[in-house]
Amino acid sequence: MTKRTMVVDGNEAAASVAYRTNEVIAIYPITPASPMGELSDAWSSAGRRNVYGAVPSVIEMQSEGGAAGAVHGALQGGALATTFTASQGLLLMIPNMFKIAGELTPCVIHVAARTVATHALSIFGDHSDVMAARSCGWAMLCANTVQEAHDFALVAQAATLESRVPFLHFFDGFRTSHEISRIEALEDDDVRALLDDEWVTAHRGRSLDPDRPVLRGTAQNPDVFFQAREASNPYHDRVEAIVDGAFERLAERTGRRYAAVEWVGDPEAERAVVLMGSGCGAVEQAVAELARRGEKVGVLKVRLYRPFPARAVCEALPASVRSIAVLDRTKEPGALGEPLYQDVVTALAEQRDEPRPRVIGGRYGLSSKEFTPSMALAVFAELARPEPKRHFTIGIVDDVTGLSLAWDRELSLEDPDTKRAVFYGLGSDGTVGAAKSTVKIFGESTDLHVQGYFVYDSKKSGSMTVSHLRIGPRPIRGSYLVGRADFVACHQFSFLERVDVLEFADAGATFLLNTAHGPDEVWEQLPREVQRAIREKGLRLWVVDGERVARDAGLGGRINTVMQTCFFALSSPFPRDEAIALVKQSIEKTYGKRGATVVERNFAAVDRALEGLREVAIPDAGRGDLHRLPPVPPEAPDFVQRVTAMMVAGRGELLPVSALPVDGTFPVGTARWEKRSIAREIPIWDADLCIQCGLCTLVCPHAAIRTKVYEPNGAAAPDGFKAVPWKGGGALAGHAMTIQVAPDDCTGCGICADVCPARSKEVAKHKALDMEPKDPHLAVERASFAHFLDLPQMDPRRVQPETVKGSQLLEPLFEFSGACSGCGETPYLKLLTQQLGDRLVVANATGCSSIYGGNLPTTPWTTNAEGRGPAWANSLFEDNAEFGLGMRLAYEAHGDRARAILDEFRGDGVDPALRAALLERCERDPASIHERREQVARLHEALSGLSGDRPDARALDELTEGLVPRSVWIIGGDGWAYDIGFGGLDHVLASGRRVNVLVLDTGVYSNTGGQASKATPRAAVAKFATDGRSTRKKDLGMIAMAYGDVYVAQIAMGANPKQTVEALAEAESYPGPSLVIAYSHCIAHGIDMRGAMGHQKEAARSGFWPLFRYDPRRADRGENPFRLDSRKPTKPFAEFAAKEARFAMLRHANPEHADALLARAQRDLDEQWRLYEQMADVQRSVPDREEETV
């Protein structure tokens, strides 16, 4: 029988079985497990059935804790239930996992194992999450490959049903979850063959049913709890045999044979490595290499980790083995060793008599750190030493505790028959998609084995992607990046000056370059480093003008099809015609659903691609004087030069342990040193037209266009620098004014030019800001920006930060983030830093804002000239409100303590007037803050001058900063505020404490790819809401207003900038909790980002996003605290919705359903508006609001 194969990633491999074997699936997004939930939701929406003939019910929960609770409940109800998760998500499931196991309930949770956040968050893979869950009483089965993730999803399901012990099925996040591979598919019949209906019947028989009621979840006491806990032992004892049985049945059915542990290597081996997960492939390659060299070695691959198969481990390890290295992909500080090490040591101690082999333990692969065969060789080498390190690390250079092993970075053990290709692309340019399609073409049209793995950088705009492909006749074991490529393609010419794209090129490899330069001119346009690499490695260089070919084919500048076709022509084993036919087939498959036009144009691109493909004759000498640019400019500070620059250059791997902070604390203001220069167009200012309204700088997501008003000081400005007299008058009369773009930091989103209201009278399309191609302006704007930075910064005391114009004269302390081009969130953050950046403390929920705000290598929060600026921390996703409240409590405690000491400090050395002033409440305006800081400085001076050892003086001196008001802002997205963190947010709002909450509401989980939250509006399509969200958006503002003493504002910068600026200032000045809900447009809305701010106006005009402020202080004055800042809606919701793809795509796909949802959404908005209108009319007073003292 020929087996059906499919080309999928690990997530899909696991989900395809999980979906087919369950009835209830509770999901919650978390990287890298989200795709399993997304696929399940999509399949359920499409009506796909499980093997029992039912369409599984898929429900998104508010958190992983909620998902685990729902699964627990579904299991109690007798359903087959599952969930998918990773990292912190798994940690949130632990309480339920203890319960589910304690109740002997069959269930499988599928985990794409990911690093648990410690000193830093990491989305990448290791076993720290599953190891944290190992005490729950769940069996744990580890899949090492994509095929295993498919097979073990079934084995786990069969074993849990038979044994009643729940199973954690896990595989390595990203390395396996996101690796595309060709696998043999489990058909429904295979799935059914492994699952005995009797087990399902038995499970249902144990369900809660009023017809045969039982009680589960009692409270037990010292008399019986312990015994009852032991009563389940026999069930756990049977698990290993049951898993063996399931493996056996799988083998009978499919021919694929697995065991709880598997020995690969010499039966007479002397040295062994034990590990589990995707790293096994690399070790197997090392074992094969050593065997070739005549060494006696082997690797023990562990699949069943809990219950730990001690006997099987000891039996599988040949008796000849003298030394063993156990590799753990996790770290447990303080332990005698990591978990697998300890298990192996214990197993040997219990199962083997003396002389036992020596066992050493090592950590590897944390946060998807590369693990290569060369590293495995180093481990075997260590084992051969007379006194090996008992505990070691591999894959890093530990120059602090000296634990790391050295390895040969040059050595490669790639299978020579496996083709290896590396593609460099720009995020969203289609390179990754084309690489995936290439993998599928080979995997589905040939007998070849394939592997695709994709690496992204840390930015959301202008990011670089690297696709690593392997294609070969034998199963591919290399679970690490391609190190020696036969084929390298660089799809963006500009990468050459920043990145060493030939780093991975093998000698004699083919190098395909997308460039507008023809074959005769291109050589001199290459940096000398690239020329050298081409000549030294003997590469063959081919060029194609992908943009031109794509444009001619009607695809705009979309080059992916052109480049893919060239790859097939240059590097595939197929004859050209056949290759082209295969590419076309794949195009039809990928784009067919989107319509004939896209397919036809891509076909045209295929046909034209080869006409433009030319080989370059390599000159025998380097030419030209271009060089690769340094990653950061030479004037960058020391840490940035030593550490950040390495990461920027993509060489962070080489940094030793000593280079990194010990506790995750990093300097701020590093984004300014990473000049990415990604914009094609930048705004060019026509100073004569400008009306100096400040809107352009207000809306800029990247602080890449700025205003300064300054006293002309006669300093020589560079040619082309523009300045005009400030029109504002008043105290700043006579000042000069400049609007300046940061040309290397601008992302080219065009929002500034779009909002610019100043048009030329003669040429209506010409505004005071026009987007123009960057290159002709670059030199002038670069010099101008450098000059601009040197101009004096506006003193905050001279402007009104609560006005649009005033706020925009202040320095932004959030700049050049890696957010998407045109991001709707970042303008609010930037504005906040302009208004109160020098005293701002930010608690940031995990999500987009924590990524563009805190993802290395460079970060946007920065300081002013005095070194003051926002202090920022991210704790978790779910706890952010509490986290921020804690900060507030700390500052209050220190302030109270400082005042208490100061209060006692009478007449001795501190000026009484100063003392009295410092005991007064400090106002929040810039002048008062400035004055207070001066007072504090004077106090510090006075205290330092005190003679003798005065403990009270010392204590006070340490706490003086507590006398300066700090503005604590709790910031996060709607996923946090509406869903996972809502309970905490509610509690913090109810606390009465002076904290400010800013919700950047995009209406979806933007960071994980647009899953629905409770902020997702009715009728919008989102992931987990494929049919359009059927319920209405939660009215978070209304919930908060119910407390009465919470300042609440709903704002939209594009709809009403004035209201936005005022609301943030009011929230800050309100002496209690405040909540500001900010409409944030997002690429997940499917809008024209350039017009996004104008679109926000329509959001308000349609009543979709009414603007309001609820200020309890107004009640003190006998006014209605609630004020509607929007006018009555004048635009039908459907008209607004038609401009957003999230609504429009449903109207297209399913018009009747969409119209019904849109009609209901309109009724929601009508009803909401009526309610607001009534609220604006009612009287409300808020009794006994306490005034705070600081």
Next chain:
Amino acid sequence: MSAPDLSTTWMGLELSGPLVASACPLTGDVESARRLEDAGVSAIVMPSLFQEQVEHEELELGRLRDFGAESYGEASDYFPELAAYNTGPDGYLRLVEDLRGALSIPVVASLNGVSADGWARHARAVVDAGAHAVELNLHHVPTDPDVSSAEVEESLLAQVSAVRGAVDVPVSVKLGAHLTAPVHLARRMGEVGANGVVVFNRAVDPDLDVEALQVVPRLELSRSSEMRASLRWIAILSARTDLSLASTGGVHSAEDALKLLLAGANVVTLASALLLHGPSFARGLLDGLSTWLSEHEYDSVAQLIGSMNLDHCPDPSAYERGGYMRALTSFTSPMP
């Protein structure tokens, strides 16, 4: 005396009467189309399927799916993949099928395209979906000073020819009003396979929003006076070509319709009057026509059609330049 026979033949289609509903929202909805049929409308022309829009939608969808995709590790894309998107002509083709199923009068699909490829593909698709005939909406705004009227006409003819090659149902071509040699072009249209022409396309002319300083499209309903532009050319085309003729624009009364039929229109199409007064307006108009025919002792509409065309009218020069002179002089005092 029995009621006069209102039936007519249009591009070989036997119609029960001379009133055809032209492309408008009423013909794009099954329910209102049924009401049109009930009111005596004898064929409907569906709203146009715009090739540009189809391509735009398909490309937009592609761009949407690609936008922001595969650029960050946590999110390979931002939208769920739907089972189907109904892009391009899918919705239109379903409408063709639905109208075919609901009506017994002919359904004419209308295509508005820009390239010969797109025309042929979409024409085949609408005919496969059941359209009885295809109307091609040749709306072309020549902005390139280097392209001559002959070149423009060649390209229009190529498009008609491409459609002719793709379908075997009647094809009519909706001509723009601003042509140097409309009769010549119409004849050539016939030579490359058009069965009829529609005179004239009422293009959506742009307008300016003086506050926003934006160019905005603005469609206004026709007025009776517009009918007379068609009247002249129908009269001429009726005499000079064998094409089936349809008038469009400006018919607001039985008298308007009568004039166009006299001039040579095989059918009179109307939309604005139906939009203004509702589908039942057609019934009154037919009754008026019938009454006139009876009062003037005609047996059938067929007798009427073309009886006042350029060749059959008593004073042909009135349709030509002379007509223009007379209109001018009629506003001045007659010579004593």
